Structures are given as C-alpha cells and as structure tokens.
Amino acid sequence: MSTETNHQAVVSARGVRVEFGAVKALDGIDLAILPGEAIGLVGHNGAGKSTIVNVINGGLLPHQGTISYGGVDGAGGITTARANGVRCVFQELSLCPNLTIVENTRVMHAGLKGFGWRKRALSLIHAKLDEIFPGNHIDCAATVGELSIAERQMVEIAITFAAVTDAPKLVILDEPTSSLDAGLAEQLLAHVRHFVTSGGAVLLISHILGEILSTSSRIVVMKDGRAVTSRPASEFSVHSLVEAMGSVVKERTRGGDKTQKDAPYTIDRPPSAGSQIGFKARSGEIIGLAGLGGHGQTDMLLNLFRDRSGNWLPGYGDAIAFVAGDRALNGTFPLWSILKNLSIGSLPHLSRLAAIDTGRERTLGADWKERMEIRTPDMGNPILSLSGGNQQKVLFARALATKADIVLMDDPMRGVDIGTKQEVYAILRSEAAAGRTFIWYSTEMDEICLCDRVYVFRDGAIVAELTGDEIEEKNVLASSFSGEAA
Numbered sequence: 402m403s404t405e406t407n408h409q410a411v412v413s414a415r416g417v418r419v420e421f422g423a424v425k426a427l428d429g430i431d432l433a434i435l436p437g438e439a440i441g442l443v444g445h446n447g448a449g450k451s452t453i454v455n456v457i458n459g460g461l462l463p464h465q466g467t468i469s470y471g472g473v474d475g476a477g478g479i480t481t482a483r484a485n486g487v488r489c490v491f492q493e494l495s496l497c498p499n500l501t502i503v504e505n506t507r508v509m510h511a512g513l514k515g516f517g518w519r520k521r522a523l524s525l526i527h528a529k530l531d532e533i534f535p536g537n538h539i540d541c542a543a544t545v546g547e548l549s550i551a552e553r554q555m556v557e558i559a560i561t562f563a564a565v566t567d568a569p570k571l572v573i574l575d576e577p578t579s580s581l582d583a584g585l586a587e588q589l590l591a592h593v594r595h596f597v598t599s600g601g602a603v604l605l606i607s608h609i610l611g612e613i614l615s616t617s618s619r620i621v622v623m624k625d626g627r628a629v630t631s632r633p634a635s636e637f638s639v640h641s642l643v644e645a646m647g648s649v650v651k652e653r654t655r656g657g658d659k660t661q662k663d664a665p666y667t668i669d670r671p672p673s674a675g676s677q678i679g680f681k682a683r684s685g686e687i688i689g690l691a692g693l694g695g696h697g698q699t700d701m702l703l704n705l706f707r708d709r710s711g712n713w714l715p716g717y718g719d720a721i722a723f724v725a726g727d728r729a730l731n732g733t734f735p736l737w738s739i740l741k742n743l744s745i746g747s748l749p750h751l752s753r754l755a756a757i758d759t760g761r762e763r764t765l766g767a768d769w770k771e772r773m774e775i776r777t778p779d780m781g782n783p784i785l786s787l788s789g790g791n792q793q794k795v796l797f798a799r800a801l802a803t804k805a806d807i808v809l810m811d812d813p814m815r816g817v818d819i820g821t822k823q824e825v826y827a828i829l830r831s832e833a834a835a836g837r838t839f840i841w842y843s844t845e846m847d848e849i850c851l852c853d854r855v856y857v858f859r860d861g862a863i864v865a866e867l868t869g870d871e872i873e874e875k876n877v878l879a880s881s882f883s884g885e886a887a
C-alpha cells in the first residue's frame with residue numbers, strides 16, 4: 402500500500418504501530434481516506450479495526466508512525482481529529498444513559514450553547530433522525546437509558562451526522578447496523594451513499610459482507626494488525642472477500658431430521674393476546690425469532706419461562722442458558738477476567754466441596770479458547786482487553802459450556818467475524834443434534850434461514866410460523882409487514 406503523504410486525504414495513517422503489552426494490535430498499517438470515498442474495512446475479530454479507528458479518531462496515540470489530516474500532522478488527539486471533521490460511531494455505544502437524547506446531542510455538539518439550546522438541539526436531532534431513519538418513532542425527550550439498543554444506535558448515528566457549526570468530513574461507523582433490523586440498516590446505508598456522493602468520506606466497519614459490498618467504493622482487508630488488501634469494491638464478491646480475510650466459505654445447512662419433526666413438543670405456550678399462533682419447540686430444534694427489530698422477540702425470550710407475575714416457572718432449574726446480545730448491559734462482568742466471565746455459567750459443575758476446582762476451570766477455559774478461537778495471550782486477562790467480537794465469543798462459550806438443555810440467544814452474533822460465525826453455526830447444529838433446543842432471535846436473515854422453524858413477530862405477537870423451505874427472506878418480510886402467514 403502507498404505510504405506517501407496524501408494532501409487530499411481527509412486522514413492518512415502511515416506505518417502506525419500500537420501494542421497492548423504482548424499484543425501487536427497494529428503492526429505498521431497504512432490507510433488513507435479521500436473525500437467522496439466509502440471505505441469498507443473488514444477483518445477477523447481482533448484484526449485491529451477498532452484500534453485503527455481509535456488512532457484516526459485521536460483517542461489513541463500510535464507508538465510508531467504518523468497520522469495526518471488534510472496533509473497536516475495530526476498530533477493533538479481527539480481535539481485535532483474533531484477540528485478536522487472526524488466523527489465516530491463506536492462499536493460500544495457511547496451515549497450517557499442517564500441523560501436525554503437532547504442532552505446527549507448537546508454533549509457531542511459544543512456549539513449548541515446559550516439561550517434556547519434545548520430547543521435547537523431538539524429540532525436538530527429530530528430532523529436528523531427523520532432524515533436518516535424516516536418513519537422512526539423515537540421520542541427525543543426520552544432518557545437514553547429507556548431506549549432499546551437499536552434506538553440507541555440510531556440516536557448515536559444521527560448525533561454523529563448532525564452538523565451545528567461545521568459539517569463532518571469523515572464519519573467512522575464501527576459496526577453501525579449490528580443492532581438494526583434489515584429495514585433500518587438499509588435506511589442507514591442509503592444515507593451513507595448519499596453522504597459520500599455529496600463529498601463526505603465514510604469508514605464503514607462491518608462483519609456483514611453484503612452491506613460492505615453494496616456500500617463501499619474501496620475495501621480494505623485487515624489481518625493481524627496490517628492492511629493486507631486494498632482494492633475497489635467492484636473487484637470483490639462475498640466469496641473472494643471471505644477468502645481475503647483468511648476464512649473459508651462453508652455450505653449452509655439446515656438441520657431438522659425426520660425424527661425431530663415427529664417428536665413431541667417440550668415447550669408449548671398458548672398464543673398471546675392478539676395472536677393466533679402459540680410458541681412450541683422440540684428437543685433438538687433450532688427455532689428462529691424473526692421480524693423487524695423490537696417487535697417483541699427479546700421480551701418473548703426473557704418471559705418464556707416466567708409466569709404472569711414474572712416469577713420463574715418451576716422445573717427448569719439450570720436447564721436454561723442465555724446468550725446476551727447487549728453485552729455491555731447484560732452480558733459481560735467488566736471487572737472480571739475472561740476466564741471468570743466464561744466459567745460463571747458452569748460453577749456447579751466446576752465445584753468440589755463447595756470450592757471451585759481451579760484446574761478444571763482452567764481446562765474449561767483452554768478448551769473454549771481453542772474451540773471459539775478467542776484471541777488472547779492469557780484467559781486471565783481482563784474481559785475488556787478483548788476486541789468486541791471476542792467478548793461476544795466468550796458469552797457464547799459461557800452458555801454452550803453449561804449443561805443447559807435450552808439455550809436462549811438474543812441476537813448474539815453481533816460483531817462476530819464470519820469465520821467464527823460459521824464455526825458457531827456448526828457447533829449449534831451438532832449440539833442440536835445431541836438434543837439441545839436453541840431459541841434464536843436474530844436480526845440477520847442469513848441466520849434466520851439456518852433455523853428449523855421460524856416465528857415471525859409483529860407488534861409484540863407471533864404473526865406467522867414458517868418451516869422448512871418456507872423459511873425465505875421474502876416470506877419473513879411479507880409476514881413482518883402484513884402479518885399474514887406466507
């Protein structure tokens with residue numbers, strides 16, 4: 402890749418190295434982004450994508466190498482980056498949960514000051530949300546803590562694109578659609594294309610390769626802290642992109658053999674108010690919960706084993722495991738090590754004479770580190786030293802390492818790279834064949850299509866049940882919007 406200074410570039414990183422102890426997060430990367438470019442940045446979990454974002458954003462000073470904005474040396478951190486029009490939507494959303502949307506808008510836009518700033522902030526953010534996500538129903542007076550993760554993501558995106566005194570020149574989007582359903586994701590990507598056509602630059606990081614291919618003008622592939630490929634997006638297909646990332650494309654399989662289809666239901670719930678269809682699941686089935694985001698899928702997961710008063714139904718004991726999607730809110734224990742975050746779900750099986758058998762705990766850690774390819778030199782390191790996708794792998798491992806018969810999954814693949822996803826799909830399939838039931842809310846259509854049976858949700862109720870070959874994007878979408886069974 403070129404290392405010469407590019408005066409036209411909104412940002413140019415040259416020979417950048419960043420190390421965290423023994424880990425070389427960036428190993429001499431070069432990356433220049435021009436106005437009007439949409440760069441798709443892809444790579445395995447832990448490849449260094451968020452770290453280069455932090456360097457460009459001024460939050461992290463490189464240990465070696467330089468960063469410049471418009472050809473001018475960028476030493477000066479976040480203030481210099483921001484003054485040069487660099488804005489970032491982080492993977493771990495950064496809004497203050499105890500402030501309202503309007504107040505968060507003020508925090509990010511210092512220009513909103515003086516008499517009447519609330520009114521101006523309200524109309525700014527309201528207009529931006531409507532421009533990017535037409536038809537949204539977000540109340541801008543709401544406190545951020547009351548919003549769903551998808552709504553928080555939408556608000557953070559709108560705040561980032563909003564302009565008070567100076568318009569953004571480069572918007573970095575680190576997995577911006579990870580919590581958005583297909584419709585909202587498409588609205589965002591359409592906005593990105595429009596922003597780029599009008600001269601803005603975007604750095605888009607995503608593990609959803611379809612959106613990288615449909616939105617980027619150039620694609621940069623990162624591997625182990627380096628940019629190994631940089632070519633026009635038109636030269637890639639999903640297949641070649643996966644290969645460039647060092648993974649192998651595998652055949653998609655749906656399971657569900659005949660025996661399972663004839664087996665009795667082990668979970669059988671009556672239809673909820675407003676629905677004709679109840680929820681059923683057999684041992685060994687992978688059940689998908691589909692539909693537009695926020696239409697009751699997560700509530701259903703959380704309440705499936707509770708009575709009307711919210712108490713746990715008797716008899717399930719340690720039969721249920723849960724994989725959180727919002728890992729910061731209800732997934733990771735941020736002050737604990739990777740190993741403790743993993744083993745917490747299996748303590749009854751790791752204990753002897755009321756004490757944890759640390760040898761067995763370490764073996765469990767080593768086993769899942771290998772199976773999930775958790776990228777760390779030491780499972781005793783803090784969980785927050787892992788990249789986002791690797792943290793998500795730990796949550797998966799925590800659930801799968803238990804002896805639970807039923808695994809509830811709340812859109813859990815966010816940020817997991819394509820190679821690992823394929824490994825996880827294979828593990829789910831083999832665990833299901835051994836009798837485990839998976840109930841899987843996913844905002845990714847590819848994942849819904851891997852399920853044996855799918856319930857489509859709308860307005861908090863199940864509106865359609867699809868099985869076998871009926872599980873297709875067009876049927877899921879038809880049911881999501883019209884509520885009629887396909």
Ligand SMILES: Nc1ncnc2c1ncn2[C@@H]1O[C@H](COP(=O)(O)OP(=O)(O)OP(=O)(O)O)[C@@H](O)[C@H]1O
Pocket residue numbers: 421424425426444445446447448449450451452453492776777785786787788789790791816818
């Ligand atoms: N604060 C930190 N302390 C220690 N190691 C870190 C820290 N931040 C990142 N790392 C390590 O640096 C490497 C690069 O991480 P980074 O978050 O940039 O990866 P990524 O490509 O964004 O991954 P993902 O797709 O999972 O988000 C990883 O090995 C990660 O564990």
